Amino acid sequence: MKFAAHLNVMPRAEISDPQGQTVERTLPAIGFEGITGVRVGKRITFTVEAPDENAARTIAASASEKLLANPVIEDFELELNPL
Amino acid sequence: MRPTVGVVVFPGSNCDRDADYSFEYLGADTKFLWHLETDLDGIDVIVLPGGFAYGDYLRTGAMAAYSPVMDSVRRFAAAGKPVIGICNGFQVLCEAGLLPGALRRNSGLRFRCMPVRIRVETLESPFTSGGMWPGQVLTIPIAHFDGSYYAGDETLEELLAERRIAFRYCDAEGELTPESNPNGSRLHIAGILNPERNVLGMMPHPERAVDPAVGGTDGRLILNSLLYSLQPAET
Numbered sequence: 001m002k003f004a005a006h007l008n009v010m011p012r013a014e015i016s017d018p019q020g021q022t023v024e025r026t027l028p029a030i031g032f033e034g035i036t037g038v039r040v041g042k043r044i045t046f047t048v049e050a051p052d053e054n055a056a057r058t059i060a061a062s063a064s065e066k067l068l069a070n071p072v073i074e075d076f077e078l079e080l081n082p083l
Numbered sequence: 084m085r086p087t088v089g090v091v092v093f094p095g096s097n098c099d100r101d102a103d104y105s106f107e108y109l110g111a112d113t114k115f116l117w118h119l120e121t122d123l124d125g126i127d128v129i130v131l132p133g134g135f136a137y138g139d140y141l142r143t144g145a146m147a148a149y150s151p152v153m154d155s156v157r158r159f160a161a162a163g164k165p166v167i168g169i170c171n172g173f174q175v176l177c178e179a180g181l182l183p184g185a186l187r188r189n190s191g192l193r194f195r196c197m198p199v200r201i202r203v204e205t206l207e208s209p210f211t212s213g214g215m216w217p218g219q220v221l222t223i224p225i226a227h228f229d230g231s232y233y234a235g236d237e238t239l240e241e242l243l244a245e246r247r248i249a250f251r252y253c254d255a256e257g258e259l260t261p262e263s264n265p266n267g268s269r270l271h272i273a274g275i276l277n278p279e280r281n282v283l284g285m286m287p288h289p290e291r292a293v294d295p296a297v298g299g300t301d302g303r304l305i306l307n308s309l310l311y312s313l314q315p316a317e318t
Contacts, residue, residue: 015233018192018267067149070142070178072185073233 002083003048003056009069009076010041044068047083056080086313087112089126091156091172093147094118098133098169098290105290106130109306118150127313128165129156131172133226133288143186143229144174153179165209165309166282170227173274173284182277182284183242184234189227190267196226198299199265201250201273201287202257208280209312210305211249220257221250221301223287225265230286232268232275239270249283250274 011017017039024038050056060078069076088106092099092115103113106128114126118136123129136147147153153175160166160181168176176182189195203219206212215221234242242248250273254263259271266286274285292302 015187016190018188018190022192067145068141070145070185072177072183072235073187 001050001052001056003050003053003060003080004083005046005048005056005060006079006081007044007046007060007064007068007076008041008079009044009074010039012073012075015073041074048080053080053082084314085110085112086127086310087114087125088128088130089114089116089123090130090132091116091152092118092132093134093136093150093175095136095138096132096134096171098171098288101288102130102132102169102290105293105302105306106310108293109303109310111310116152118147118152120152121155123155123159126159128167128309129159131156131166131168131175132290133170133172136171136175139171139229142178144171144176144178147171147175148178148180157181160277160279160282163279163281165312167210167309168282168284169288169290170225170230170286173286174229176282176284181282182275183238184232184275186229186286187231187233188229189231189265194226194228195230195265196224197265198222198224199273199287200253200255200257200263202253202259204248204251205246205276207246208249208276208283210283210309213308213311214304215308218257220253220255221304222292222299223289223302224291224298225287227266227286230266230268232270232272232286234269242272242275243270245278247276247278247280248272248274249276250285250287
């Protein structure tokens with residue numbers, strides 16, 4: 001079976017995010033008021049082939065932890081959908 | 084003994100020539116090691132140079148950490164032989180788990196390229212044992228976008244307790260003023276050691292401060308210390 005994986009990688013909550021802070025400071029300057037808590041992360045998508053969803057999840061989670069995200073500084077959320 | 088320094092070359096390394104030039108300038112033999120190389124026989128020191136290994140795609144050092152050469156570097160380090168990662172090399176060592184923590188985007192979101200001052204925090208390592216005193220202030224250039232050292236509180240306490248911080252950013256008097264921290268590194272960390280003290284990662288470039296023709300010479304202290312440390316004791 002094939003599964004579509006979507007991985008959301010975000011800087012960990014307790015770590016300051018200078019990119020998000022800079023974007024947040026820029027928003028009011030161009031007329032957008034009331035926006036706070038901006039944080040910038042990334043989204044990685046890929047396809048996993050495995051016998052079942054559990055196996056696919058194990059592979060994708062392991063790849064996320066080992067390479068796609070760095071758990072020292074990033075949290076990740078994984079979504080899997082059958083293709 | 085004339086030591087042989089192995090300079091690893093990843094696709095995208097760009098300080099490999101500088102490292103080669105500087106170690107030769109100081110009297111060592113050097114050898115380039117392509118990232119697919121796994122044979123480190125005859126090598127006395129490994130240098131992971133600066134640059135943008137694998138384009139710094141995904142995260143700095145992320146893909147380079149899994150290069151074929153890195154398995155050999157891991158064994159080399161486990162055998163107690165010295166490894167120095169400079170700038171991108173420091174990022175690779177962190178991603179490879181040979182050093183704790185990670186290097187993040189500079190706090191000011193600016194690429195910083197300038198000489199900085201760093202304070203020698205410990206003499207207990209081959210990189211700092213020869214010809215330096217504790218608290219000595221060195222002037223060494225930096226050139227990086229992702230040099231903000233981050234580690235959790237627990238790791239930082241461990242680094243402090245085990246005296247594994249090798250260098251910290253400081254001002255001319257050796258004070259840790261906020262202005263002297265060029266990238267927002269926690270505890271002003273510019274370089275750290277592994278628990279066995281034979282692996283050093285540092286963001287500043289000692290190899291760019293060896294030949295007086297291109298700047299200062301304080302980098303010699305670090306590289307020379309390392310080369311002296313390899314000499315057999317006189318009896």
